[in-house]
Amino acid sequence: MTRLAYDRYCDEIAHQVGQLRKLITSGADLAAIVPTCPDWSLEQLVRHTGGALRWAELLVRTRAEEKVEPRDVPGAGGPEARGDAAALDAWLAETGEAVVATLREAGPDAKVWAWSGINSSGFWARRMTHEITVHRADAALTVGQPYEVAPEVAADAVDEWLEIVRFMQRVMPDGPAGGLRGTGRGIHLHATDAAPGLDAEWVIELTEDGVDWRRGHEKTAVALRGPLTSVLLAFYRRLPLDSPEIEVLGDRELLEFWLERATFG
DSSP: OOOOOHHHHHHHHHHHHHHHHHHHTTTOOTTSBOTTSTTSBHHHHHHHHHHHHHHHHHHHHTTOSSOOOGGGSTTTTOOSSSSOHHHHHHHHHHHHHHHHHHHHHHOTTOBOOOTTSOOBHHHHHHHHHHHHHHHHHHHHHHHTOOOOOOHHHHHHHHHHHHHHHHHHHHHOTTSGGGGOOOSSEEEEEEETTOOTTOOOEEEEEEETTEEEEEESOOOOSEEEEEOHHHHHHHHTTSSOTTOTTOEEEEOHHHHHHHHHHOSOO
16 A cells, blocks of 8 residues: 655654644643543553654664664653643653654664564654554543544554554464454445545455455445544544444444454554
8 A cells, every 4th residue: 555755754743743742731631541541541641652752763763673672762751750741741842853853864764673574764654653643532532622633644544553453463363363364254444534536445354364455445244434533543442333423334243353353462
């Protein structure tokens, strides 16, 4: 699939950092539990997201040839003060500026270790774009704010998630994603508000060899329909399937089976 331009990923990371900063400085309760990640408070979510960005920044800046543990990244845990929105905001601002500057300096083809086997700065630019895009949705849902994302970014996030699931099937065949196999049963994702020129429909097949997918419109066992942002959030398990923004047509159990097993591991 055609990915976004490298500079577009860099721009989007900067944009998403700015949007997340607005949320945490708007009087939000940093101790509020994130409904879509209930093990975290809003502050923990922000610290996790900023830590991931700092990890990627260090890997790209040092052209790491092997894994660096995230816990070993200087400053990745965030400011010492807890519950201090101003300190958290300043740390996140510094983090965003650093990772975007490092990615722009590196360009898309710098050789860098990555867990995916796609050992390039381009991988990290894309991965961090969608890391913060989805976690900003978590933050917005926590504070009850509306959430929007550019259509091309949302579509690319769906592509990347499908690629990750297929990767996890290869490297962890006995893991949850390994069970996403079958005799060709299919899932259709259908964005009802796709912009002209943006192919925002997907056909996902569960074959004996694993997940196979393509962009397109075909009848399958089950379809998930709705605005693109809502389809994205439902596909990432951020929006319940009974939400009014979306509809499920056909074999709902198959879609639920997918959502239960489509994970990083």
